[in-house]
Amino acid sequence: MNRTAMRASQKDFENSMNQVKLLKKDPGNEVKLKLYALYKQATEGPCNMPKPGVFDLINKAKWDAWNALGSLPKEAARQNYVDLVSSLSPSLESSSQVEPGTDRKSTGFETLVVTSEDGITKITFNRPKKKNAINTEMYHEIMRALKAASKDDSIITVLTGNGDYYSSGNDLTNFTDIPPGGVEEKAENSAVLLREFVGCFIDFPKPLIAVVNGPAVGISVTLLGLFDAVYASDRATFHTPFSHLGQSPEGCSSYTFPKIMSPAKATEMLIFGKKLTAGEACAQGLVTEVFPDSTFQKEVWTRLKAFAKLPPNAVRISKEVIRKREREKLHTVNAEECNVLQGRWLSDECTNAVVNFLSRKSKL
Numbered sequence: 001m002n003r004t005a006m007r008a009s010q011k012d013f014e015n016s017m018n019q020v021k022l023l024k025k026d027p028g029n030e031v032k033l034k035l036y037a038l039y040k041q042a043t044e045g046p047c048n049m050p051k052p053g054v055f056d057l058i059n060k061a062k063w064d065a066w067n068a069l070g071s072l073p074k075e076a077a078r079q080n081y082v083d084l085v086s087s088l089s090p091s092l093e094s095s096s097q098v099e100p101g102t103d104r105k106s107t108g109f110e111t112l113v114v115t116s117e118d119g120i121t122k123i124t125f126n127r128p129k130k131k132n133a134i135n136t137e138m139y140h141e142i143m144r145a146l147k148a149a150s151k152d153d154s155i156i157t158v159l160t161g162n163g164d165y166y167s168s169g170n171d172l173t174n175f176t177d178i179p180p181g182g183v184e185e186k187a188e189n190s191a192v193l194l195r196e197f198v199g200c201f202i203d204f205p206k207p208l209i210a211v212v213n214g215p216a217v218g219i220s221v222t223l224l225g226l227f228d229a230v231y232a233s234d235r236a237t238f239h240t241p242f243s244h245l246g247q248s249p250e251g252c253s254s255y256t257f258p259k260i261m262s263p264a265k266a267t268e269m270l271i272f273g274k275k276l277t278a279g280e281a282c283a284q285g286l287v288t289e290v291f292p293d294s295t296f297q298k299e300v301w302t303r304l305k306a307f308a309k310l311p312p313n314a315v316r317i318s319k320e321v322i323r324k325r326e327r328e329k330l331h332t333v334n335a336e337e338c339n340v341l342q343g344r345w346l347s348d349e350c351t352n353a354v355v356n357f358l359s360r361k362s363k364l
């Protein structure tokens with residue numbers, strides 16, 4: 001049937017919006033901009049937003065795309081949107097698909113894969129093309145997955161990454177999505193989100209294990225100080241370029257790192273941005289054990305499956321005994337770090353570093 005000869009109904013439009021969420025492959029920035037522009041035109045009509053500033057790279061690209069549609073009628077924009085999505089259909093997949101005969105897989109996550117099997121809930125960062133950078137959606141999904149894992153029947157919970165990276169840390173494009181209240185509101189919202197996010201790690205009631213499959217950057221490193229064990233491939237590296245980004249430590253690392261590795265070693269990492277190999281991180285106590293990459297998955301999962309057979313109540317109670325006397329202190333540190341960062345995010349040092357990263361790639 002020739003779709004262009006038809007009028008797309010509201011239902012067709014909504015189906016297409018849902019299909020976009022199921023895209024298997026990233027359609028690329030150009031197509032994403034077209035989809036954005038057609039969606040806005042179909043729902044709001046011609047571009048009605050003030051033109052973003054020159055440094056607001058992403059919003060400016062979006063504005064340009066929407067504005068370029070001029071006075072295209074809403075119905076035509078809706079039809080073009082449906083046609084464009086249908087032309088992308090070979091790269092669609094159903095996210096509700098559950099692999100047959102394997103473990104229980106939770107659906108409803110865009111940025112994670114969450115499975116539960118053999119007493120282990122595994123939360124996998126799943127943005128491999130972006131080196132598992134943590135965008136706003138992913139912060140929320142990780143919190144949701146942790147809250148569910150704390151209540152499910154698993155004994156231990158594991159975080160790991162899909163692809164060659166464990167995680168490249170905070171997604172720097174998070175800083176470009178500026179709300180109507182401006183950059184101050186953005187900084188405040190981010191500090192609230194960060195505090196809640198780190199709080200979930202402080203309060204997590206079961207043993208939390210990191211399976212660090214590759215390089216880790218920024219917040220994905222600092223959080224390791226709140227894990228109960230950290231197993232790393234010898235491909236992994238550990239790096240917190242906070243000063244380079246005009247930022248300051250988070251994830252309670254200003255407290256945990258000096259305790260774990262000595263104040264001077266913590267300074268080298270957190271202030272001077274020294275990158276550690278997995279072996280160095282292990283020697284300094286941040287990593288529990290390092291495995292050759294060729295046998296990493298096999299060895300680690302064999303070990304974790306054995307741990308997960310331990311009596312659940314004893315495991316949970318022991319975690320509580322260990323965490324209890326530190327919990328209040330950790331929450332205080334978390335609040336202080338978020339406060340300091342809120343100010344840093346408004347600094348020229350931070351703005352320039354983020355603009356440099358984004359414009360280096362001319363990214364959206």
Ligand SMILES: CCCCCC/C=C/C(=O)SCCNC(=O)CCNC(=O)[C@H](O)C(C)(C)COP(=O)(O)OP(=O)(O)OC[C@H]1O[C@@H](n2cnc3c(N)ncnc32)[C@H](O)[C@@H]1OP(=O)(O)O
Binds near residue numbers: 171241242245247250
């Ligand atoms: C609620 C807010 C809380 C904030 C908490 C504070 C957190 C602080 C931090 O985590 S600080 C650390 C931030 N991370 C970084 O500075 C790393 C930035 N990325 C890089 O330096 C590099 O991408 C790399 C070294 C990780 C990998 O380099 P390379 O192997 O050359 O790959 P690419 O650079 O081509 O990356 C592929 C693809 O991924 C995108 N990407 C990677 N990391 C990030 C990131 N952190 N933020 C946004 N995007 C990232 C990269 O741009 C490429 O995208 P493209 O293919 O160009 O679309």
